[in-house]
Amino acid sequence: MWVVVLAHAARGRVCDVDPTDSWFSSSIPSDCERLELHAVRSMPALASALAAAPPSLRELALRLANVTEADATALAGALSAGLERVDLWHNHVRDAGAEVLAAALEASPTSALATLYITDNEVSDAGAAALARATGRLETLGLGGNAIGDAGAAALADG
Numbered sequence: 001m002w003v004v005v006l007a008h009a010a011r012g013r014v015c016d017v018d019p020t021d022s023w024f025s026s027s028i029p030s031d032c033e034r035l036e037l038h039a040v041r042s043m044p045a046l047a048s049a050l051a052a053a054p055p056s057l058r059e060l061a062l063r064l065a066n067v068t069e070a071d072a073t074a075l076a077g078a079l080s081a082g083l084e085r086v087d088l089w090h091n092h093v094r095d096a097g098a099e100v101l102a103a104a105l106e107a108s109p110t111s112a113l114a115t116l117y118i119t120d121n122e123v124s125d126a127g128a129a130a131l132a133r134a135t136g137r138l139e140t141l142g143l144g145g146n147a148i149g150d151a152g153a154a155a156l157a158d159g
Helices: 043-051 069-080 094-106 125-132 150-158
Strands: 004-008 013-017 034-037 059-061 085-087 115-117 140-142
Touching: 043 069, 069 085, 069 094, 094 125, 125 150
Parallel strands: 034 059, 059 085, 085 115, 115 140
Antiparallel strands: 004 013, 004 034
């Protein structure tokens, strides 16, 4: 059984939800400020739920959630929503996913996103170079634990 955690910061309570439940087919609770998902069975369903997310939702954490480079395409639309912080720690976004996320940020001039963590996601110089184009939009970009070398570091420094 996978566990999905919905954190309701406004009420200070955390709800455990079985992902076989139909919460994706309804909506994210209206008082949810931080959504933490530790396993996602359907990234397109999550993307749809995020597209209709309440204005209160500010943070999305998909830590150790097996997010792949293909899933990044489904998540890209969420970056243009009202999210201020996205944490994709320890997934499999890789360079292709980093490029998709960077393009989404570049294409969303009204994005509220200030913090993006892509730590431990098998990103190399190519992904870092793509993200460098979008770093001016971010206050914090977490890329620790990736295979970024001198060329990627230089691109980020110049970004």
